[in-house]
Amino acid sequence: MTLEWIIFDVDDVVLDMDQLSQVAERAVQDALTEPLGADAAARVYQGLHAAYDTLRAELRATAGGASEAHRRLIARFEGWQQASLQAGHELKQWSRQSLLSVALEDAGLPARPEWVELGARAYWAAVAEGTRILPDAQRAVAAARAAGLGVHFATNSDGGLTFDPASGTYGYDAAEATRQKVARLDALLALGFTRADVTVGDPIGKPHRAFYEAVLTDVAAKAGAPVDPGRVAAVGDSLTNDVLPLMRMGAERGAWILRKSEGPTPAEVPEAPRVWRIRSLDELGRLGFFG
Ligand SMILES: [Mg+2]
Known part of the structure; x- marks a missing residue:
């Protein structure tokens, strides 16, 4: 079927973000050096880096059970997100407020909200400053457009949270979280895309079906007609979060990009029919994604 x-x-x-998150973690360390001292700020950096690595490893894993480290981290996030969870929101895995709270605790410090906020602001400022489009993404988007395909972006929540003094934990405002996420996507807009080309995972994010239904609704709004999932392809660096949910809804094909992938690519993913593991978006053309 034609895509x-x-x-x-x-x-x-x-x-x-892989490269940028490391720059941003260093920016957190720099920002916290004044209130905490150099040694404590270095320990916060180490904790932040380790916790982010745990999240990232889980994201890139094949479908299967979560690691013990990931389960422990999520349990601690649940503690820090009590105000948000009690208001009925899903856990925000990627909340830097939660990551920073955990990193401060692991450094033997109280997770004071003013330190968390200072760190989070430094983190996102470094990200906003350094965000660049990956060169193969630029080429893939151009090739898709040249082939007459529509391009849409589906991005998860960053989980921007706000401290709730009453509970001593963090609460959530979907509109504010969306605003924060969109604010760091200027690089996409520079490619000629608009806000209408991006679906953000607030309040419901990946991998939930409700999120991908919102994605298809946004695509249909651009198309001016309902979208047949059988004419859609999904591309992401998480098999479980980005690719498989759309495949289950009938997407025609998928690509799972692991830039540090070992072995020959493109390679079929044994547990996922019509999904290929790739190392570069330049492989999409060879796989027939652009007709
Ligand atoms: Mg991703």
Whole structure:
């Protein structure tokens, strides 16, 4: 069947967050050096880096059980997100407020909200400053457009949270979280895309079906007609979060990009029919994604 739409995940598919998150973690260390001292700020950096690595490892894993480290981290996030969870929101895995709270605790410090906020602001300022489009993403988007395909972006929540003094934990405002996420996507807009080309996972994010229904609704609004999932391709760096949910809804094909993938690519993913593991978005053309 002919493809009409390609739906790209954003972080580490179009924008290089792997590299940027390390720069941003150093910015947190710099920002916290004044209030905490150099040694404590270095320990916070180490904790932040380790916790982010745990999240990232889980995201890139094949379908299967979560690691013990990931389960423990999520349990601690649940503690820090009591105000948000009690208001009925899903856990925000990627909340830097939660990551920073955990990192401060691991450094033997109280997770004071003013330190968390200072760190989070430094983190996102470094990200906003350094965000660049990956060169193969630029080429893939151009090739898709040249082939007459529509391009849409589906990005998860960053989980922007606000401290709730009453509970001593963090609460959530979907509109504010969306605003914060969109604010760091200027690089996408520079490619000629608009806000209408991006679906953000607030309040419901990946991998939930409700999120991907919102994605298809947004695509249909652009198309001016309902979208047949059988004419959609999914591209992401998480098999479980980005690719498989759309495949289950009938997407025609998928690509799972692991930039540090070992072995020959493209390679079929044994547990996922019509999904290929790739190392570069330049492989999409060879796989027939652009007709
Ligand atoms: Mg991603």
